Amino acid sequence: MAGTARIYYTDSFSGVIFDQLGFKRPKQQEELFTGNNKLGKLAIEVGKELIPKMDGDILFYFTYAPEGDQEALNTAKEWTSDPLWKNLNAVKNGNAHEVNDAIWNTAGGVIAANQMLDELEKIMLTN
Numbered sequence: 041m042a043g044t045a046r047i048y049y050t051d052s053f054s055g056v057i058f059d060q061l062g063f064k065r066p067k068q069q070e071e072l073f074t075g076n077n078k079l080g081k082l083a084i085e086v087g088k089e090l091i092p093k094m095d096g097d098i099l100f101y102f103t104y105a106p107e108g109d110q111e112a113l114n115t116a117k118e119w120t121s122d123p124l125w126k127n128l129n130a131v132k133n134g135n136a137h138e139v140n141d142a143i144w145n146t147a148g149g150v151i152a153a154n155q156m157l158d159e160l161e162k163i164m165l166t167n
Contacts, residue, residue: 045119046083047094049073054100054144055081057153061160066096091124098167099130102141137163 047069049055072084072093079085086093101120105112119125130136143155 044085044115045087046079046085047072047090048083048145049081051081052083052145053148053152054156057156068093069096088119088122088124091119091122091128094125095128095130097130097135098163099128099136100139100144100163101136102139102144104141104146135167 049065049069050059050073072086072090073081077084101116103112103116105116125131128136139156139159143152143159
């Protein structure tokens with residue numbers, strides 16, 4: 041979404057799949073999801089100062105930009121050009137992967153789940 045970023049968690053579409061696959065979140069991300077989070081365990085909206093909390097062994101990111109929303113695309117470019125982003129271990133190690141929002145987040149359903157798993161397999165086999 042334009043101007044904001046989220047860290048998605050266990051109740052998101054991809055989060056449910058990651059949980060079923062046995063993927064674990066880094067501790068610094070788990071600590072962000074408290075009982076008073078307005079989005080529950082779906083996601084948390086963050087500012088750039090929390091980019092370091094996004095780090096992990098591997099990082100998947102997407103941009104929600106319906107109909108080519110230029111503001112959202114500019115926000116994504118701004119964030120991924122930020123020195124805090126570039127300093128993430130996942131980024132430095134080539135383990136930050138841009139994925140399709142429609143498949144990994146907004147579509148839901150069996151077809152999207154299978155497409156996500158296919159993409160995940162390709163990514164994991166090349167790492």
